[in-house]
Amino acid sequence: RRLDLAGALVASPPVLFLDEPTTGLDPRSRIELWAIIRELVAQGTTLLLTTQYLEEADQLADEILVIDSGRAIARGTAEGLKGEIGGERIELTVERHSLDQARQVVAAVAIGEVEIDPGSPRLSAPVSHGAADLRKVLVDLDAAAIAVVDIGLRRPTLDDVFLTLTGTHVTADGPPEAPT
16 A cells, blocks of 8 residues: 555646545554655645545545435534434443333423433433533533443444434444334
8 A cells, every 4th residue: 555655646637536544454564554644744745535434534524525325425524423323422331220210300401302222221311511521421420339341422423424414324233224
């Protein structure tokens, strides 16, 4: 991949097309290649990137065009596209015996349904005030003596954007399912 990129850069092109540039690279090489690409863009090269690795698009793209089944279905910045599908979620893991109590605490700040992961003591819920809601949940869980195994505030990823826009849902038991 590096050799391919080096060959393309010999002429200092004003426009560079890269198709899946990091396929097959280990994480270190991928990060190094991203740095090279950022440097090229900073020097004025226009980059057109095709990738199925949406983390790569999130890292490198100023503007993203989402294509599904050969059709453009959305266009915008990474942050803009993430904002279109909804905001942040509190994700929480507690001890199993505390799950119902934890659900009540999270429901007090949730702006939607509190979802419980079947077969595990994990739950998540959409919130509107991000870090402030997370702080409140932590205080309320502590006041209720609910032991927290893991907690976090999660923003949507471009994978979430793609799956939402294409109407595909991921199940815990298997591959993505198309809508029925």
